[in-house]
Amino acid sequence: MSSSFYPIGTPGVPWGAAEVAAWLGHQKRQRSYADLVLNQVDTLRDRFDVVQYGELDYAPDAYPLMALRSRRWQGDRPVALVTGGVHGYETSGVMGALQFAAQYAADYEDHFDLLIAPCVSPWGFERIHRWNPLALDPNRSFRASSPAPESAALMRLVEPFAARVRVHIDLHETTDTDESEFRPALAARDGKPFMPGGIPDGFYLVDDEHTPQPAFQQAIIDAVARITHIAPADEHGLIIGSPVVSPGVIRYDLRPLGLCAGITDAPYRTTTEVYPDSPQATAEQCNAAQAAAVRAALDYARAH
Numbered sequence: 001m002s003s004s005f006y007p008i009g010t011p012g013v014p015w016g017a018a019e020v021a022a023w024l025g026h027q028k029r030q031r032s033y034a035d036l037v038l039n040q041v042d043t044l045r046d047r048f049d050v051v052q053y054g055e056l057d058y059a060p061d062a063y064p065l066m067a068l069r070s071r072r073w074q075g076d077r078p079v080a081l082v083t084g085g086v087h088g089y090e091t092s093g094v095m096g097a098l099q100f101a102a103q104y105a106a107d108y109e110d111h112f113d114l115l116i117a118p119c120v121s122p123w124g125f126e127r128i129h130r131w132n133p134l135a136l137d138p139n140r141s142f143r144a145s146s147p148a149p150e151s152a153a154l155m156r157l158v159e160p161f162a163a164r165v166r167v168h169i170d171l172h173e174t175t176d177t178d179e180s181e182f183r184p185a186l187a188a189r190d191g192k193p194f195m196p197g198g199i200p201d202g203f204y205l206v207d208d209e210h211t212p213q214p215a216f217q218q219a220i221i222d223a224v225a226r227i228t229h230i231a232p233a234d235e236h237g238l239i240i241g242s243p244v245v246s247p248g249v250i251r252y253d254l255r256p257l258g259l260c261a262g263i264t265d266a267p268y269r270t271t272t273e274v275y276p277d278s279p280q281a282t283a284e285q286c287n288a289a290q291a292a293a294v295r296a297a298l299d300y301a302r303a304h
Helices: 017-025 033-043 091-103 122-127 149-164 176-189 214-224 283-303
Strands: 048-058 061-070 079-084 113-117 165-173 204-208 249-252 268-274
Touching: 017 176, 033 061, 033 091, 033 122, 048 122, 048 149, 061 122, 061 149, 079 091, 079 149, 079 283, 091 113, 091 165, 091 268, 091 283, 113 149, 149 165, 165 283, 204 214, 214 249, 214 268, 214 283, 268 283
Parallel strands: 079 113, 079 165, 165 268, 204 249
Antiparallel strands: 048 061, 061 113, 204 268
16 A cells, blocks of 8 residues: 655656756755864864865855775775765764775775775755755766766766775665655655655664675674664565565675666675664764774775
C-alpha cells in the first residue's frame, strides 16, 4: 500500500521542467557551507595542500569544491580516498571527514597518499537536501558524461590516480527524512508509486557485491561498534531491502548504480551509513563513528 502522493506533480507522471522548478522554489538555505566547511578547511592549510578541484555555478550562488591532499603526496604510493557529503544533508559524513583530517590523518601520511573531499555536494549541504538543484541525486550519477556537476568534478579529480587508489571510504547517513521526504520525492519525480519502507536504527556498511571484502567490512564494524550501535536486520533479514550478509553489512552493485564508492577499482571500498536520528546516538557519536570507520579502513588496507 502506497502512502499519499508527494505534493508536486501528477501521480504516475514523471516530472518535467515545471515540476523541477516548483520543487526548487521550496528549497531554502539552512546553513552555511562557507562557515561550517570552508572555514574548517582553512584551518588545515598548515597540514594539507588544499586543492580546489572545481566550482559549482548554481546562480546566484557559486560553490568552490575543495579537497585536502596530504602534504607528503609522493605520486607513486597507494592512495587512500575519503569522500563525504555526496549527499549534502548527511551531516556526519562531512564532519566526520573533517574530524579525521584534523585528528588522525597525520598517522597515515607515511603509508598513503591521502585525499579527502569532505563535502562533495555543498548546495545540498546548505539546504539539507539529498539532491542538487537539478533534482538529481549525485550518488546515482557517478558515470561517464555525468549529468550531476558534483559527481563529474570528483571523477575528474580522481581520474589521474584512480589506478593507485587502494582504499576508498564514502561517508553517508540514513535519516528519518529519507522516508518522510526524499523517497517520496524520488517516487514523484520518476512517476512511480511510493512504497513505504523502514529506517534501520544504527550504523551499517554497503560493500560491493562483485568484489566483496567481508574481512575489511568486519574490521570497520568492529571499530564503530565501540562508539555507536550497529543496525540489526529487520524481521526479513534485510537492511533497506537488501539481505544482511554479516552483522551491519549489505551489498550493492556499486558501479551500475552510479555510486561514489564505485568510481575506482580500489580493492578496499565501502559506504558507511550512520543513523543520526537514533535516540541512542548523539551528533558527536555520529561524527566519531565516521572518523573511526575511516581509521579502521585505512588500518586494514595498510596491514593487507
